Amino acid sequence: MRAALAVALAAGVGPVTAAAGEFRLLRLDGNAVKWGAPALGSGATVTYAFATRDARFPDATNCRRLAPMATLAAAWQGDPARLEAVAAEAFGMWSRAANLRFRAAVPGEAPDVLIGAQGEPEGIAFANVWNGTGRAGVAPLTRATVCLNPEVAWTTGAGPVPNGAHDLATVLAHEIGHAIGLDHPGPRGALMAYTNQGPMDALMPGDVAGAVMLYGRAPKHVAEGRE
16 A cells, blocks of 8 residues: 655744644554554654655655755755754754654665655645555555755755745754654644744644654653753
């Protein structure tokens, strides 16, 4: 069984705030989806990479063409170290909350999550996920893509901030949330809300609760930033 879903981040601010601790799991074919063992509360290691060439995903709901991440190089002043720092910030929001480890894919290894620019720019960002066969209401994730619009203004918090720019780490963390199995709980009140609420440097209670339901709590030394 295979399913693909695209979830988007919308511009603007909605009028409703999510209740404290509110979250929503992605459901495909009636199943919650996650990396690792298909059992709620079990941890996982997820690999990622930045796209270095065009890739096509004809069965994706949106972002069927993924362009190289270098298309967005202006967002991090063309400095690979800055891009890695942004990625570490985004992934770290999730790994400090849940038993979920992220590592860069080694050369020749197919990444679980491929991050790049939209080949056909639209909106702000999308994530696509694919899953395997479910059992007991949970299915394993098998692949995910994160697609960022190269035509919108981005910032990493360094240097002049373009008018109306989107914080790259925050948007990336939001799309990673989809890539690990979380949906939008509402328009505001969570990193996973479906409207862009500006820069965030930490998850909100609902984001944490959803990630912990899927993967369990982060080990204490990781949650305390000692890794």
